[in-house]
Amino acid sequence: MDDVSALPAAARRDAPPDRPSGTAFADALPLESPLPMPVQSLAAWDPALAHRPSRHHARPHAARLLVFGGAILLTGYGGWQMYETVSVSGSPTALQYVLVALFLLTFSWIALAFTSAILGFAVLLRRPRLPPVPAGLATRTAILMPVYNEGTARTFAAIEAMREAVDATGLGPAFDWFVLSDSTQADAWIAEERAFLALRDALGPDARLYYRHRRKNHHRKAGNIGDFVTRWGGAYDHMLVLDADSLMTGDSVVRLAGAMEADPDAGIVQTLPLIINRNTLFARVTQFAARIYGPVIATGLGHWSGRDGNYWGHNAIIRTKAFAAACGLPDLPGKPPFGGHVLSHDFVEAALIRRAGWAVYMLPTLPGSYEESPPSLIDVAVRDRRWAQGNLQHARIIGAAGLKPASRQHFATGIAGYAASPFWLCQLVVGIALVLQTAYVKPEYFTTEFGLYPVFPRFDPVRALQLFGLTMGILLAPKFLGLLLALIDGPVRRACGGAGRLVASCLIEILLSALIAPIAMVIQSGSVFSILAGRDTGWNPQRRDDGSIPFADIVRRHRWHTALGLVSGVAAFAIATSLFLWMAPTILGLVLAIPISWASGQLALGLALKRRGLLMTPEERAPPPIAIRAGALAARNQARGLDEADALAALHADPGLAEAHTRMLPSAEPRPRGSVDVDHTLAQAKVVEAETLDEARTWLGPKERMALLHDRALLDRLARLAP
Known part of the structure; x- marks a missing residue:
């Protein structure tokens, strides 16, 4: 058997990558232009370090008075009505006071959403102006697509379609394109490299397309973006951050770059991505709601926030140097779920860059910004668990020094969004306890105040x-x-199928949302209680394609929800018919949790509504050209089968790919003396002992495959195995 230690030094794992100029692989990455990104302190802040705005910007005081003043008045009125409701028999009991308090907490949440929507409605009636299309751009923008074990057929189709659209504006040379991989699966990594090499070769010498794979996905997406900033950020005035399911028109991209260039005080400009390309029942409900209701809520939020806005982590443009100077995220003390690296980094980055004097604002009416959504209730629950932990973690950050009041409000809103479910659940429990007390507890005849009746x-x-x-x-x-x-x-109404179908679609959405709400309430409550108990969540890649989940998995995930609904229904009916009727919507949703969850992921149900013109959106009736183009490119890419190919087999069969992979490898990290990389050691032993490719593929586990793909010596040994 061969001994890898006898291989030339250039082939060993710790050898630096050889990138001779003029080779086919020399431009996989541009020359580095480092930009320091110091870690920020949350305990102290010196206002003298903040950016000084070049001109005065008016604050939306009237809008904030309307939204928050109106919400406070509504909450006060609702709380008073609740107190009067429970105090009809005299002074409320302790449980009744608890019920009033829980009601105030949940009611204040919906009151704030209501007043913000009123503001958004009034603003949209005036049809806000869009930023102009720039005639030229004097700045350079890097467009970043972070990926994590995603399908390359879709992600590289989106990159290709967006690049074509931007080039069609005539301003293409102002933009460079980066695919920033944090993938931890060998097949996904090699598929990305194959897709990158194919697309770059097709684009030719002026591709302006780059690819980088990180050895370790430290700090996840925030670390992925941070790695770009510290290595190449100095070469770019702005960076436009995407998600793997993002899609933006050329017009939208250049307008964003023009808006940032025209506003020297802007740090982040956020768009409102609309959901497209969704066909399962649940995804179509989400898509319809986001298109019809989303602009009202987002416009209200954007208007009262003004230049103290928020950032949602994608489909937004960022001033690179401002981000580097202000947004280095510290690790929080302690262990996850509340300690460790910041999970929901986008809110924190918005707060920190705003603290540093840069504006953060939204352009909710800018067209041409799109994303996709999870296809089923279970998929949303998986993503929501991670979001819940990230938002609750903000309780450790909301009091950070120097933050703007609006930034603290954004944190509070995010926390309240997940705390609302446990509060609602507790409110139901207290209500049941009060009815039980009325039905079964003996009245108190001898109270502190004399009375003739109990x-x-x-x-x-x-x-x-x-x-x-x-x-x-x-x-x-x-x-x-x-x-x-x-x-x-008119155009929106007709695109949604006319007034009748539009109203019917809204009623369908309200009905389905009402049935899903109690299931989501219990799931979110379980997530919150799990986080408070100290359980950390992982970071699994999202399932983005349409498709159902095996029925056995649905039953396993929702059986306790169904049992809870049945027990609650029987108990409520036994206690009092009025209690059963009061809880009927919640009971019905829980009892039907399994069929509702099954139906949510069904493509046939979603398409059946689509054929009848229900839950239609304008973007569905007349798909944006860029979505059509991206879909065609994705189908072409899918036919190439890159995502289904085995990484080791692909490298073994194509020496050119193996050479390209070796040249694109990140530099090896020094190994501390005395430490052993178990995965690499096992991979080395198995590859050295293997005589054929099939043996190596059979023996190597997922982590060992990744270790092999990082080692030039082992890759050389793999190439010499018999097929």
Whole structure:
């Protein structure tokens, strides 16, 4: 057997990559232009370090007074009505006070969304102006697509389509394109390299397309972007950050770059991505809701936030030097889920760059910014678990020194969004306890105050019904405002199938959302309780394609939800018919959790509604040209079979690919003396002992394959194995 130690030094794992100029691989990455990105302190901040705006920018005081003042007044009114409802029999009991407190917490959340939607509705009625298309650009922008074990057929199709669209504007030379890989699966990594090499060769010498794979995905997406900034950020004025499912028109990209260039005080400019290309039942409901209701809510948020806005991590342009100077994220003390690296980094980056004096704002009406959504309820729950941990982790950051009040509000809103579910659940539990107390607990005859009759904890049924109507009205108002805007907008109304189908679609969305809400409430509550118990979440790649989940998995994930619904329903009916009727919407959603979750991922159900013109969006009726182009390119890429190919077999069969892979390898990290890389040691032993490629493929585990792909000596040994 061969001994890898006898191989030439140039082939060993620690040999530096050889990138002679003029080879086919010399431009896999541009020359580095480092930009320091110091780690920021959350405990201290010197305002003297902040950027000084070049001109005065008015703050939206009136908008904030309307939104927050209105929300406070509504919450106060709702709380008073709730107090009157439970105090009809005299002074409320301790449990009734708890019920009032829980009601205030949940009601304040929907009241703020309501007043923000009112503001957004008023702004959209005026049809805000868009930033102009620039005639030229004096700055350079890097367009970044971070990927993590994604399918290359779709991601590289999106890159190719967007690049074509930007070049069609005549401003293409102002943009460079980077695919920044954090993939941890060997097949995904090699598929990315093959797709990159194919696309770059097709684009020719002026490709301006680069690819980098990190050896370790330290700090995940934030670390991926940070690695770009510290290595190449100095060469670019701006960076436009995408997600793996992002798609933006050329017009949208150049308008963003023009807006950033025209505003020297802007640090981040965020778009509102619309959801497209979704066909399962759940995804179509989400797509429709985002298109019809989303602009109302986002416009209100963007208007009252002003230049103290937020960042959602993608489809946004960022001033590179400002980001580098202000957004180096520290690790939080302690262990996950509340310690360690910052999980939901985008909110924190927005707060830090705003603290440093740069503006963060949104262009919610800028067209041409798109994304996709998870295809089923279970897929959303998996993603939501990670988001829940990231948002709750912000409780450790909300008090950081120097933050703007609006930034703290963004953190508070994110935290409240996940705390609302446990509060709602607790509110239901307390309500049940109060009914039990009325039904089974003996009245207190001898209270501190003399009375002729015993004291029962009773409710005012008329006032309770009025309060329920008020709550439902405030909860549904943003939906109706979005519907009204769509109805008065002729092109949107016709694209959604006409007024009748548009109204019917809204009713379908409301019904399905009402059934899903209690399931989501229990799932989110479980996530929050799990996080509070100290359980960390992983970072699994999202399932982006349409498709159902095996029914056995659905039953396993939702069986306890169904059991909870059945037990609650039987108990409520046994206690009181009125309690059962009060809880009926929640009970129904939980009892039907399994069929609802199954239906959510069904492509046939979504397409059946589509054929009837229901849950239609304008982008679905007349797909954006860039989406059509990206779809055609994805189909072409899919036919090449790169995502299904075995990495080791592909390298073994194509010496040119193996050479390209070797040249693109990141530099090896020095190994501390006395330490042993178990995965690399096992990979080396197995590859040395293997006599054929099939043996190596059979013996090597996933981590060992990654270790092999990082080692030039082992790759050389692999190439010499018999097929």
